[in-house]
Amino acid sequence: MPVVGATFADDVAPILRRSCAQCHSGADRASGFSVETVESVLRGGARRGPAVIAGHPEQSPLIQVLLGRAEPRMPLGGVLPEGEIHAISEWIASLEHSAVAGLGGQRTADLLGPPQRSVAPAVADGDWPANPIDAFVLARLEAENVSPAPPADSRTLARRVHLDLVGVPPTPDALGRFLEDDAPDAYERLVERLLADPRYGERWGRHWLDLVRYGETSGLEGDGAIGNAWRYRDWVVTALNGDMPYDRFVLLQIAGADEHSKTRNNYAPDPQGYIPAGFLRLAPWDRSNLVAAEVRQNYLNEVTTATSSVFLGLTVGCARCHDHKYDPIPTQDFYRFQAFFSAVQTEDRQGAVKRPEVPYDHPAFERLAETKIAQYKKRVEDGPEKRELEDLEEALRQRLIEVRKREAEGRGLTEKDLRLELRRDDSLLFSGSERRLHRRLLDAAGRTNDPEEQEALKAYEARLLVRLKRAHELGEGDLDRRFEALTVNDVRAAVRASYSADRPFSQEEIDRHVELTGTLDVFRRRLARWEPVVLTVRNAPGPPSGPPLPPVRVLRSGDYRQPGKVVKAGFPSAIGGHSEPAEMFTDRYRQFPTRGRRFTLARWIASDDNPLTARVMVNRLWQHHFGRGVVETASNFGKNGSGATHPRLLDWLAVTFMERRWSIKDMHRIIVLSRTYRQSAENPGAARNAADPANRLLWKFQRRRLDAEAIRDGILHASGGLNPEMGGPSMFPPLPEDLADFARYGRTGGLMWEPNEREEDARRRSIYIFQRRSLPLPMMAAFDAPVFSESCERRSLTTTPLQALSMMNGSLVHEEAQRLAARIRLLVGNDPVLQIETAFETVLGRPPDSDEARRLSRLEGSLEALCRVLFNSNEFLHVE
């Protein structure tokens, strides 16, 4: 039986919330009865007292009113489906049997208060704890009469800690060195090596990218690149590898380049800060939307929601339209929070707001980038493809001139002909000033939909057309030459002319044109990727250099067309304790009135005084080590979240985190050195622990499937095919041939999936895969790694036949199995016994036993087959 709190939260609370909370919650709870928490349900209402009698559903008032045995039947005017009543009954029946009541427990109020410094509790088995974590965990286990698991064996532990900290299993050499190390601190030193390994940043950087909805394309029409998001990705990896204090890590992402530098001229912010501020600009982006106010409001809503859930574990998104139903977050607070971003400017459609250039801070990388830029510039401007395209377009232009000339024969002149003639510098008919005036009118009419502009153009053209027609009749002005004014732009329009019936070119010519422009487009994209322009946000200048910032208003129903009252930037009242405006950090002379808003917010979040920031982060770290956080809903510390299984442990971790100057690596160290972490995944006392089958109390290490990245990286790592290069623009692993059609955006569109600059780029670690939002790699998607449009705090771990197909038949396993087999032959020659041994050591980190060696040597003929089987095995695909 699951424990009380958990069952209530999982299957009773949703029913009550749906069917009863409308009347029985909040301040106006009917009859004083509230269904909001397990405590309030147990307490009951004014009329009937406790709503639940533990172990006796049939006697519980709650069930009686639901069944109609007591009046009035609830919910008023309706009947709960039998199954739901059954589920509630089951829960009530379980209350008596529960050995571990109250487990699910700690709720908003506690999690929003400051973390309490707690002393490790006393435990009966005083020898077991290696550090305070163990004392908290063991105290809980002892209270429930549950025994912890024995320690994992060294091989298992080494594989686990490698996968956890650097994302790939140990090589046989690394494993061998560890196993032969008899020193008492062998494990400690292994942990230190791994924490110092640059692959650590790639592993934990990937976890962070999930959270910040990292993607590299708009996700919407055309799914074009949103900018050089990879600079942000590299910043994250570098920051984590350097153990940047978490408060600084947070501050830069919210307020990069919004800080007041004390050392720079004019208090100018450090431009390197633009890179982490990319966090504020990573979400999908609809560049085709013409309604600026809507684009702006969508942006502000997204960034408000993301910032609060990523850093604070608060789901303020609900409060956009109405007061939060479960947490104390009124709608007004959503917009007060949003107001911290009111100075933010994103690049606009007109290109008036430019993305900043931020130089590479590593000289070698800068040189590489310069070389690449020069190379692609040349290729784009004067490469073979460019020259061929120019020749082709010129030939097509000549054809277009002929075709248009022919079409014009025998038909009257229209404004089309007029516009062509007006384009000619050497027009005999129209003067330079007439041509310039027409150009102005045409531009104005094309830019706006203003009827007056349209009419003005029409009228002017009508006048000129009369002259054109007269000249035509008289055979004056050499009018046939007007077609020479057709340009390559007309050629391109004709190639793309899906709206037009007449296509003057052959399919072959069109295909070649599409191919050449597509190829050049890839070079252009590479050029753009190496240029030091970053994806970020800037501050609007504000007065005196710009217009004042528009006030932020509460929006009714979250609709930008229904503005309500003006609010000033302020912190959520549930945490800050009041609804006063926040005091802004400004520069000493208030020269830059729009600067410092985000900085003010960031300082408040990244602070020892914020009750949530440290708790939320240590919980995330815990989650990636154990598979589940102390608070299971890691981005929701509110009432609708799971609550904490070990609230005092969470507090201890949070306080320790801050005391250790927000060092993430210190927290890893403490966690992986704990005895709790080092437990085996098998506990001989498991039968006794049946009350907690989900292992919430941590009476063993929870075995779990590897995530998509660890699977792909692990295969490449074992085969020796992994290209360990770090950083730089993203790469494109080969797409299955079956998806070739999907690699293009429509028939005439650009490539969705590009060739790599170098073949070996395709074998870099998974964090470097180009994150195209509309086209995730099938294998990665099958293993639950979608490309993210929203923050994802925890991936689901599913098991589907598509995963099996990608592992059985996909190119990755096949190619790497071949590579591994070849490597093994090189190492040990053709001795089958040695081959099997080496394959096991390399892929699984252990030798085969005699049964395995015998059975698998029968595998028809090939070492490759054996490698495939090992890559597909549950043993390889799980960490334990």
Added chain:
Amino acid sequence: MPESMKSGITRRDLLGKAYLGLGGLAFLDVMAAESLRSDPLRARDQQLPAKAKSCIFLFMEGGVSQMDTFEYKPVLKQYAGQRMPQAANTVGEIATFSAAPNRVIPSYWEFARHGESGRWMSELLPNLAGHVDDLAFIHGVKVDNNNHGPAVYHALTGNQLPGSASVGAWITYGLGSENNDLPGYIVLGDHRGSTIGGAGVWGAGYLPAAYQGTIFRAGSTPIVDLRRRSGISAGQQQAEMDALRWFNRRHADSRTDTSELEARIASYELAFRMQSEAPELVDLSGETEATRTSYGLDDPVTEPFGRRCLLARRMVERGVRFVKVLHGAGTDRWDDHGNIEERLPKHCREVDRPVAALLADLKSRGLLDETLVVWASEMGRTPFDNNLVTPTPGRDHNQYGLVVWMAGGDVQGGESFGETDEFSVRAAGDEIPLRDVHATILRLMGLDQDRLTYLHEGRYKRLTDIGGRVIDEILA
């Protein structure tokens, strides 16, 4: 309390419980990580009585012009070439456009009444017109955005911003699948390229990945990585699978808490069966010549979409829960800003015979009763020329003018609900938000929008967001 509950819940216990369909779904979501892992696609009972077991969702990308297909608006002739009066109550881009000096274009095509219901249909869809008595129409549906990207997301995931679960994912989450050897939710993509949003509009969003749509490609190996690698014989793969099973078995037998390990062993068996089941599914050689012809496989214009429609029938026949059939990609879609006179007939021709054949075929096999067929696009179009720099007339986007029709299951054929004004700009009566259409689709599949929820980011998410009205006017 049952004995099994005391000794720890097993997945079978849970999934077998009667309450699964109700509290169960909300229950499922929190249990997702533990329980669904082992058999997420197991078939589940409907929450409400409904005849439809499967859904075929025909999606026309680009915005189908309603006044040239399903809405007869004779007044457009009177206003031909003139400005239409400013449309009332429009906001956003459509308001801007209708304020601009755009000229009304009457439909180029003739309309006539069809069927016993006497519904007006344009001559562009002559075959579909023969089925109007099976179709129920919803006119004047409002979409949240006037651009393709967000509108496609809205139509297919209920939210104009990326990140939400698609309609098919919700339905598969609610009902599982009847066929273990095929994916529960299949997407038949356009042969011309990727649709807007790609995986994002048939993805699972915040739901577990098992509910995402699986793309079926044209050709004999419809699923990515379905085919054995060249150079590996069937016998060889069999031997490898045997060895793998043996190895995994041994691994699991020496461990406890193995439900996930067992599920993965089973998933390889499923995958192995899928390798023969899926090619059989897409092999149309068993279909009669008459069937193939009816779907238009004999004509290169209708062949691609005809093949997808025929495949969709074969899928629902085999118990696939949700099939999304896409039409249009890149610039070759229903987005007729210019030259509508030639473009629209082309796209209509591509789909008319196939869709009509699908309806007839489902009916003759007795499958129409248990299959919900939905036709939708992401928006409608304007009655006026859109003033883009196109040489020939066309129509602009209109987020107020979407037409959706449904057939099969409990749909009342011949019905229609909602009506646009005489210019076909927006609903003449109450606005019909798109979420009402989604609520109706769920209802027709036996699902209750209020009970099909998933806890994400502190909120019980649902397809219809703030809740839609089931349009019971079109239900039988």
